[in-house]
Amino acid sequence: MVKIDYKVCNRCEGAREKRCQRICPGDLIGVNPEDDRPVVLYPEDCWACTACVKDCPVAAITLKLPFQVLDKGASLRATAKGRKTSWVLEGTDGKKEEFEIIVDSRQ
Amino acid sequence: MEIVRKDTDLLIIGGGAAGCFAAVEAKTQSPKLRCLIIEKAHIDRSGCLAMGLNAINAYLHPGESPESYLNHVKQEFMGLVREDLVLSIARGLNDTVKRVEQWGLPVEKGTDGNYKPRGRRAIRIIGERLKPILAEAVRRHRVEVLNRVAVTNLILKEGKVVGAFGLGVRDGTLYVIRAKGVIIATGGASGLYKPPNPGSARHLMWYCPWNVGTGYAIGLRAGAEMTSFENRFIALRVKDVQAPTGTLALGAGARQVNAKGEPYLEKYHKDSPVKDSPTYFRLLSTVLENQAGRGPCYLDLNHLDTQTLRQFKEDLLNMSPSMLLMLSSRDNGDYRFEITGSEPYVVGGHGEAGYWVDVERRTTLQGLYAAGDVAGGAPKKYVSGCWVEGQIAARTALKEINNNPLPSIEEGTVKKEQVRVSMPLKDRKGVPPQEMEERLQKIMDEYAGGLSTQYELNEEKLRVGRALLKDLKAVVPNLEAKNHHELVSCMEVVDRIDVARVVVEHLLYRKETRWPCSQSRIDYPKRDDAHWLKFVNSVMDVDTGEIQILEKGLNGKD
Ligand SMILES: Cc1cc2nc3c(=O)[nH]c(=O)nc-3n(C[C@H](O)[C@H](O)[C@H](O)COP(=O)(O)OP(=O)(O)OC[C@H]3O[C@@H](n4cnc5c(N)ncnc54)[C@H](O)[C@@H]3O)c2cc1C
Ligand code: SF4
Ligand code: SF4
Numbered sequence: 001m002v003k004i005d006y007k008v009c010n011r012c013e014g015a016r017e018k019r020c021q022r023i024c025p026g027d028l029i030g031v032n033p034e035d036d037r038p039v040v041l042y043p044e045d046c047w048a049c050t051a052c053v054k055d056c057p058v059a060a061i062t063l064k065l066p067f068q069v070l071d072k073g074a075s076l077r078a079t080a081k082g083r084k085t086s087w088v089l090e091g092t093d094g095k096k097e098e099f100e101i102i103v104d105s106r107q
Numbered sequence: 108m109e110i111v112r113k114d115t116d117l118l119i120i121g122g123g124a125a126g127c128f129a130a131v132e133a134k135t136q137s138p139k140l141r142c143l144i145i146e147k148a149h150i151d152r153s154g155c156l157a158m159g160l161n162a163i164n165a166y167l168h169p170g171e172s173p174e175s176y177l178n179h180v181k182q183e184f185m186g187l188v189r190e191d192l193v194l195s196i197a198r199g200l201n202d203t204v205k206r207v208e209q210w211g212l213p214v215e216k217g218t219d220g221n222y223k224p225r226g227r228r229a230i231r232i233i234g235e236r237l238k239p240i241l242a243e244a245v246r247r248h249r250v251e252v253l254n255r256v257a258v259t260n261l262i263l264k265e266g267k268v269v270g271a272f273g274l275g276v277r278d279g280t281l282y283v284i285r286a287k288g289v290i291i292a293t294g295g296a297s298g299l300y301k302p303p304n305p306g307s308a309r310h311l312m313w314y315c316p317w318n319v320g321t322g323y324a325i326g327l328r329a330g331a332e333m334t335s336f337e338n339r340f341i342a343l344r345v346k347d348v349q350a351p352t353g354t355l356a357l358g359a360g361a362r363q364v365n366a367k368g369e370p371y372l373e374k375y376h377k378d379s380p381v382k383d384s385p386t387y388f389r390l391l392s393t394v395l396e397n398q399a400g401r402g403p404c405y406l407d408l409n410h411l412d413t414q415t416l417r418q419f420k421e422d423l424l425n426m427s428p429s430m431l432l433m434l435s436s437r438d439n440g441d442y443r444f445e446i447t448g449s450e451p452y453v454v455g456g457h458g459e460a461g462y463w464v465d466v467e468r469r470t471t472l473q474g475l476y477a478a479g480d481v482a483g484g485a486p487k488k489y490v491s492g493c494w495v496e497g498q499i500a501a502r503t504a505l506k507e508i509n510n511n512p513l514p515s516i517e518e519g520t521v522k523k524e525q526v527r528v529s530m531p532l533k534d535r536k537g538v539p540p541q542e543m544e545e546r547l548q549k550i551m552d553e554y555a556g557g558l559s560t561q562y563e564l565n566e567e568k569l570r571v572g573r574a575l576l577k578d579l580k581a582v583v584p585n586l587e588a589k590n591h592h593e594l595v596s597c598m599e600v601v602d603r604i605d606v607a608r609v610v611v612e613h614l615l616y617r618k619e620t621r622w623p624c625s626q627s628r629i630d631y632p633k634r635d636d637a638h639w640l641k642f643v644n645s646v647m648d649v650d651t652g653e654i655q656i657l658e659k660g661l662n663g664k665d
Pocket of ligand 1: 480
């Protein structure tokens with residue numbers, strides 16, 4: 001399940017179509033016209049694919065597993081920049097582990 | 108409902124692994140060609156590849172040949188595969204992988220410069236961004252892409268496929284697309300069976316939840332011949348998060364053990380009906396071990412040292428982030444992960460259900476070519492095999508596209524599809540698509556060998572399933588959509604019902620057990636090569652919707 005942190009989200013600087021909305025393979029994210037906020041309209045349909053998590057330019061989206069399958073969950077955030085994707089994994093104890101992976105070999 | 112018309116030379120339905128590759132191939136061979144991809148999602152992250160991959164599962168390492176590859180696939184699928192198709196895939200694997208590497212996919216190499224093997228036929232990749240890399244290649248080759256348009260039916264004229272109808276998933280626009288050749292590449296079908304978890308975890312499934320079998324359904328409704336829908340694919344995966352056991356077993360050296368910590372595979376080996384087929388063997392042995400009261404079964408990762416664990420976590424980020432969340436939530440230091448079989452899917456890239464095609468990837472409908480998970484007869488093609496099929500389909504389509512003007516499409520044909528597609532918005536009879544889907548999944552689960560029956564099938568239950576599906580199809584006109592998103596869900600469940608009906612007919616017809624779990628007939632528990640070493644095919648009557656079964660020999664002929 002993904003959660004958008006509205007304190008971090010910058011509404012994609014007013015872009016009409018938000019990055020998270022553009023990328024979700026299930027088209028689960030919409031925008032509230034009143035405040036221009038992205039909203040996960042169908043959270044129960046999430047595939048946990050992290051497409052929106054990685055595509056958010058300011059890492060405002062967090063992935064957790066549904067409580068049903070994991071009642072004390074770690075969480076993931078990410079940003080894709082250039083050839084790399086950077087991840088922050090936060091454990092149940094609040095400890096953070098960071099990863100930076102080169103995912104595109106073009107120079 | 109607004110109508111938008113569009114013409115192209117080559118129409119590709121579905122911009123996934125096979126579709127993207129087909130498009131690039133077409134534009135490479137014929138740069139002036141008009142080539143259009145219609146994609147239900149956004150090609151940057153659509154279909155099976157949305158999460159990423161960490162291995163390419165079909166590759167010929169030094170010492171392997173197309174023939175040795177074919178032998179392996181034949182052995183895994185109990186001798187019943189289309190040899191011509193598998194060989195044609197094997198011959199193209201290494202070239203397509205090379206091409207994608209050149210487009211930017213990081214592939215791990217050994218000191219000898221060869222790709223690093225992961226098992227006998229796979230290579231290790233850092234494939235988190237594989238889908239955006241394919242999409243980028245599509246854009247570089249100036250392929251036109253219509254994102255967020257879901258195809259709902261093919262358009263036929265005098266028996267030939269001349270285009271397709273699409274539904275704008277956000278605004279309900281009806282697209283009427285005419286083309287000189289059409290490649291179908293929409294992937295396989297998930298969501299036919301009840302998933303392992305309900306509610307908020309219902310989409311934690313292995314296969315992409317939005318590949319719903321539309322490619323099969325539109326072919327069936329147009330009279331195309333399908334094959335082997337009884338060969339359902341069941342994935343042995345880490346429970347709840349669907350992480351592939353291969354990543355854990357091959358990539359991290361995990362042992363497969365029962366509840367007591369004993370490795371259990373070996374003891375089944377001698378008498379197993381599937382001992383020569385590792386994929387079926389591991390799944391069946393796990394089901395049997397659970398039935399014998401020695402479950403849960405696990406993959407045991409307790410041996411990993413800190414450095415290997417870190418590498419393993421990176422592997423998971425590249426293709427199975429949920430598994431990493433599960434792993435990182437273990438604070439008791441116990442790194443055993445429970446494994447189970449998934450709910451059944453219909454997928455021609457892992458299993459062999461799909462369009463009946465010839466070696467040039469022509470379907471039985473003139474003007475329609477099929478590639479990837481939607482095409483049947485050639486299991487274990489995986490992502491690289493889908494690329495090869497996309498390439499072959501594009502080459503064939505190019506040869507057969509002519510300069511004749513596009514045929515006109517009668518208004519009546521357009522009107523009919525418009526009425527069909529918009530009905531759930533107008534005639535509100537109160538059945539939301541989600542409930543229709545749940546009904547379908549319950550019927551399939553209980554009467555057509557889902558998870559709750561441990562995949563077991565028998566004649567009487569299948570007949571009940573057949574009857575209940577007929578009843579369900581009859582209430583399709585009661586579907587109600589509150590908005591365009593739900594309208595797409597309505598179209599999805601309609602397609603799933605058509606596919607499910609064909610699955611049940613195939614399961615009823617094959618009176619033996621050829622592929623345990625995929626197709627376990629408890630009333631015919633043995634494999635019967637004398638009578639059943641042949642393909643079960645089907646065609647749906649385009650007017651009545653009745654399903655007719657045909658048999659085809661091993662050589663692909665009658
Ligand atoms: C989770 C997962 C992990 C996998 N891991 C590996 C691996 O590690 N190695 C490996 O070799 N293989 C792997 N595979 C298999 C491989 O990904 C597939 O075989 C391959 O992607 C199938 O290609 P395709 O083009 O047939 O389908 P897809 O790549 O799924 O593409 C189908 C496309 O069609 C679109 N579409 C669907 N319906 C419509 C419609 N009505 N209108 C328009 N467009 C539509 C979809 O949105 C999608 O973009 C994995 C598969 C899955 C699901
Ligand atoms: S994780 Fe994937 S399926 Fe879930 S909301 Fe994000 S993009 Fe959509
Ligand atoms: S992509 Fe990120 S910044 Fe943009 S709207 Fe979505 S959450 Fe906000």
